[in-house]
Amino acid sequence: MLEAFKDIMSDEGYVFYFDYLESDNINRELDRAHADSHTMMAEIPANKHEHRYEEGKFTVKEVFTHIIDCEYEYNETALTILKNAGHDMSAHTFSTYNTEENGVKTMEEIKADFDETRVRTKAFYASLTEDMLKTQATFDGYDFTPYAIALFLAGHELHHHKIIKERYL
Numbered sequence: 001m002l003e004a005f006k007d008i009m010s011d012e013g014y015v016f017y018f019d020y021l022e023s024d025n026i027n028r029e030l031d032r033a034h035a036d037s038h039t040m041m042a043e044i045p046a047n048k049h050e051h052r053y054e055e056g057k058f059t060v061k062e063v064f065t066h067i068i069d070c071e072y073e074y075n076e077t078a079l080t081i082l083k084n085a086g087h088d089m090s091a092h093t094f095s096t097y098n099t100e101e102n103g104v105k106t107m108e109e110i111k112a113d114f115d116e117t118r119v120r121t122k123a124f125y126a127s128l129t130e131d132m133l134k135t136q137a138t139f140d141g142y143d144f145t146p147y148a149i150a151l152f153l154a155g156h157e158l159h160h161h162k163i164i165k166e167r168y169l
Contacts, residue, residue, distance in 0.1 A: 037157060
């Protein structure tokens with residue numbers, strides 16, 4: 001079933017995120033990824049919060065802030081799709097992420113931001129009908145639906161958990 005989402009978000013930069021998912025249930029996958037984030041944030045020692053595995057890469061705190069930023073961006077994209085169904089929105093661009101201010105936030109503040117963001121994300125997708133979730137639009141030549149975006153968010157988060165485990169800890 002997840003193969004269908006790979007067809008919708010067919011860009012090679014997105015497809016592999018769906019491999020991290022166990023189901024096509026939005027709430028289940030968002031909850032699973034979020035619970036994993038909570039566990040990971042609690043287990044990462046404070047002396048690793050500012051760690052970069054390589055010059056120019058995110059710190060651990062910046063990775064989690066990046067996940068939050070992406071969640072905002074892609075939720076906005078899903079809303080844009082609903083307002084412009086069937087249109088080519090190639091002019092839409094994603095914001096660059098401002099990591100300079102992330103260093104002043106504590107991991108607890110980032111966790112609280114993450115919790116608030118996830119509550120809003122789940123409420124947004126829960127408010128959509130099945131037809132709305134399947135609404136399709138094109139960004140830069142790739143088709144997106146709100147349903148695929150919601151699952152992408154969970155897969156993206158789980159992907160970064162893997163990166164943190166492999167490269168930061």
